[in-house]
Amino acid sequence: MFDYTFQWKQALARLPKMLDGAVITMEVAIISMLLGILFAILLTMFRQTKSRPLNAIATTWIEIARNTPALFQIYMAHFGVASFGIHFSPFTSLLIGITFNNAGYLAENFRGALKAIPDTQARAGQSLGMSPVQSFRYIVLPQMLRISFLPMTNQMVWAILMTSLGVTVGMNSDLYGVTQDLNALTFRTFELFAIAGVIFYIITKVITLSARLIAARLFRY
Amino acid sequence: MKKYTLTALLLAAAGFAGTAAQADKLDDIISSGKLRCAVVLDFPPMGMRDENNEPIGFDVDYCNDLAAALGVEAEIVETPFPERIPALMSNRVDVGVASTSDTLERAKTVGFSIPYFAFEMVVTAAEGTDITSFESMKGHTVGAVAGTYEAIALEEYVNEWGDGSEFRPYQTQADVFLALAQGQLDATVSTSTVAQANVKSGNFGGIEVVASAPFDIDYVGLFAKRDEYGFLNYLDLFVNQQIRTGRYDELYEKWVGGDVPSLTVPGAYR
Numbered sequence: 163m164f165d166y167t168f169q170w171k172q173a174l175a176r177l178p179k180m181l182d183g184a185v186i187t188m189e190v191a192i193i194s195m196l197l198g199i200l201f202a203i204l205l206t207m208f209r210q211t212k213s214r215p216l217n218a219i220a221t222t223w224i225e226i227a228r229n230t231p232a233l234f235q236i237y238m239a240h241f242g243v244a245s246f247g248i249h250f251s252p253f254t255s256l257l258i259g260i261t262f263n264n265a266g267y268l269a270e271n272f273r274g275a276l277k278a279i280p281d282t283q284a285r286a287g288q289s290l291g292m293s294p295v296q297s298f299r300y301i302v303l304p305q306m307l308r309i310s311f312l313p314m315t316n317q318m319v320w321a322i323l324m325t326s327l328g329v330t331v332g333m334n335s336d337l338y339g340v341t342q343d344l345n346a347l348t349f350r351t352f353e354l355f356a357i358a359g360v361i362f363y364i365i366t367k368v369i370t371l372s373a374r375l376i377a378a379r380l381f382r383y
Numbered sequence: 384m385k386k387y388t389l390t391a392l393l394l395a396a397a398g399f400a401g402t403a404a405q406a407d408k409l410d411d412i413i414s415s416g417k418l419r420c421a422v423v424l425d426f427p428p429m430g431m432r433d434e435n436n437e438p439i440g441f442d443v444d445y446c447n448d449l450a451a452a453l454g455v456e457a458e459i460v461e462t463p464f465p466e467r468i469p470a471l472m473s474n475r476v477d478v479g480v481a482s483t484s485d486t487l488e489r490a491k492t493v494g495f496s497i498p499y500f501a502f503e504m505v506v507t508a509a510e511g512t513d514i515t516s517f518e519s520m521k522g523h524t525v526g527a528v529a530g531t532y533e534a535i536a537l538e539e540y541v542n543e544w545g546d547g548s549e550f551r552p553y554q555t556q557a558d559v560f561l562a563l564a565q566g567q568l569d570a571t572v573s574t575s576t577v578a579q580a581n582v583k584s585g586n587f588g589g590i591e592v593v594a595s596a597p598f599d600i601d602y603v604g605l606f607a608k609r610d611e612y613g614f615l616n617y618l619d620l621f622v623n624q625q626i627r628t629g630r631y632d633e634l635y636e637k638w639v640g641g642d643v644p645s646l647t648v649p650g651a652y653r
Contacts, residue, residue, distance in 0.1 A: 166472050172491070241558070244565040252551055332526060332551035332562070342465055343538075343552065346530035349468045349492035 166352065173353030176344050180354075183340030184361050190328070190336060191321040194257055198264025198317070205269040206276065206306075207298070220269065227266020232324050235259045240331035252333040259331075260324050267317055268310070275309035276302065308381055315373035319366045326362075337361060408611040412477055418455045420446035421462040421476040425555045427580040428638040429482045429500075441638040445499065446480045448630065449605075449621055463555065464530040468493060471608065478618065479606040482574075484532035494611065495604035496618035499625065501644040502574040502603065504533050504596035507560075507582065510589045512569045517596050520544075523569035526551040526559050532601045533572045560587045572596045576639050602646070622646075 208220035227235065236259030240250060250258065279302055287297030307314075326338035333339045341358040345351050412418050422442045424430040430440040438459045450457030462470045467483060470476045471493065482502070485495040508514035514523065521544045527534035529552035541550040551568065553559045556577060562568045564587035573581075578592050605618045625631045626646065635643045 169491075240567075241561060241565070244562070244567050247566075249565070249567050251549075329529065329552075330554055330558075332553045332558075334529070334550070334552050339552075342529055345465060345468075347488055347535060349489045351468045352472065 168353055169350060170353055172348060173344075173350050173357055176348075176354070177357065179344065180337060180340055180357060180361060183335060183337035184365065186335045187322060187325045187337040188365065190253070190257055190260065190325050191318065194260040194264055194321050195314075195318050197257075197261045198268055198321070199314070201261065201265035202268035202272055203303070205265060206272040209269070209273065210276075210298075223262075224266045224269050227263050228270065232259065232263050233327050233330060235262050236324075236327050237330055252328060252331045253335070255331045256325065256328040256333055256336075259327070260321050263324065264317055264321055267320075268314065271310040271313040271317070272306055274313075275306040278309055279305050311377055311381070312373070315370055318369055318373070322366055322369070323362065408477065408608065408614040409617055410613075412453060412455060412614075416455050417458055418446070418450040418453055418478065419458045419460050419476045420449070421467050421470045421479040421481050422446060422459050423464055423467070423481045424459075424461045425463065425557060426482060426577060427556075428576055441500070441634055442480045442482060444634055444637075445625075446478075448625065449478070449480070449618075452621055452624075453617075464528060465554075467606075471606065477607065478614075481606075482603045483606050484601050485604040485606075486532070490609075492609070493606045494609040494615045495606050496615060497622050498602035498604050498646045499622045499631075500603050501646055502532075502576065502601040503644070504536075504572050504598045504601060505575045505578050505592050506570055506572055506594045506596055507563065507578045507590055508570040508593045509563055509566060509568070510591060514570045514593060516594045517572075520548070520570050522547040524549040524551065524567070525570045525572070526553055526562060526568045527572055528552065528556050528559055529554055533574070533596070533598065536596075536598045537572045556581070560590065563590050564588055572598075574601070600644070 205220040205223060208216040211217065236256055239258040239262070240252065240255035243250065283301050283305075284294070284297045287301045288294060292300065325336050328336050329339050329342055334343050337358055341354050345354050348354070406414070420442075422430045422438060422440075424432055424438050424440075426440075426442075428440055430438065430442045433439045438461070443459055446459060447457045460470060460476045462476070462479075462481065464481075467479050467481050471479060479493075482500065483489075483495070485498065489495075506514065506517050506520065508520075512523065514520055520540075525537060525541065525548070527537050527550075534552050538550045538552070541548045551562070553562060556573070559568070559571050559573070560581045563571055570593075575592070575595070581587060582590060582592060605622065607614050607618065625634075631646075632643050
């Protein structure tokens with residue numbers, strides 16, 4: 163059924179190139195995660211305000227980010243905006259697409275986390291003379307980030323995996339792009355993608371395990 | 384006595400199973416009554432879809448001819464460029480009729496027939512750029528379809544050129560021309576047939592074929608599993624017969640038009 167002779171040496175000779183790709187993949191994921199968290203906090207605050215336009219912006223963003231394929235979001239960040247004459251490089255397009263997706267999902271996580279924090283805390287802060295912003299910043303926000311820390315690592319893993327969609331917008335320097343290039347060159351499809359799969363697995367595993375360690379250190383009572 | 388009969392029966396069964404397992408790909412195709420071809424349907428005029436969404440093109444006709452020669456029914460399996468080999472290795476197709484360049488690197492993995500078509504490469508540029516030749520692409524952002532002969536060759540040139548030159552592989556021919564029309568790419572290298580078809584289609588404005596690319600002639604072969612000698616031999620003879628009977632010229636005229644490229648290398652066998 164599956165008669166194929168694996169030639170691991172041929173594929174492993176290309177491992178250094180793939181590891182370079184893995185570095186780019188990590189880069190995209192980490193930057194998109196940091197930006198995603200910032201935007202998600204903004205979106206969460208927008209949702210808390212009584213301003214209609216701000217509410218609308220946040221809701222639209224979150225709805226699109228959560229209810230359309232990540233592939234669509236990345237494709238739009240490249241080919242979609244280009245039809246308005248705005249050109250982003252493949253790297254930037256991928257970064258924008260993933261950041262957009264991250265922010266939408268994280269904003270929902272944050273909203274869930276906020277629900278777990280009683281309103282009375284913010285009001286107690288204000289009764290001590292803090293402004294609403296101060297009480298959010300010093301009382302609510304730290305707790306919110308703590309509660310949503312593990313869901314955030316989920317999103318980080320998802321961000322790593324989403325980088326593989328970069329090939330649709332012409333990205334060839336990330337792990338998946340590099341693998342696809344090498345595949346075109348050698349046709350050693352199964353070996354190359356198996357190695358790529360292992361690298362992806364190791365990266366995400368390291369991230370989830372280290373997140374657990376960090377959580378255990380940061381959040382002990 | 385009974386024991387012996389049973390043993391004899393088992394041995395006979397094993398014998399039959401043995402011969403069955405030795406049937407090669409060619410036998411499998413003939414007995415299954417179906418030939419499954421991997422064809423790229425995003426590569427006009429070699430493979431594309433008509434208004435009824437039915438696959439048409441040079442490669443599609445070629446697959447039908449091959450099936451007719453084998454006396455079986457043809458089944459076109461659409462495979463994008465990067466997925467041709469997985470489709471073959473996972474046994475979803477029997478043969479690739481997918482405009483596949485027969486590079487030595489690839490021939491380490493799959494078996495190629497003698498060339499059944501040859502491409503010439505041209506540069507298509509967006510109007511308003513100063514690109515008039517292959518060399519003047521230096522310092523520009525250029526692209527091609529990931530996994531193709533021209534993409535591999537172009538990327539090598541771009542890496543050599545350096546300073547500001549950038550190479551972007553897109554997943555489909557349509558995306559490449561879309562990016563070119565949008566101004567995300569300054570130029571692309573593709574087969575002359577594809578370039579002409581896309582410029583003529585009028586789907587993408589502001590692009591024109593400006594020069595030919597100095598790559599070696601891109602010979603493409605049919606491909607099958609490397610160890611299926613019986614089948615690969617058949618494919619070689621089939622390609623030879625297509626040319627001998629004038630069917631190659633006929634198909635070329637139908638889908639491409641113009642001078643029919645020679646499929647032989649002067650001064651060499653095969």
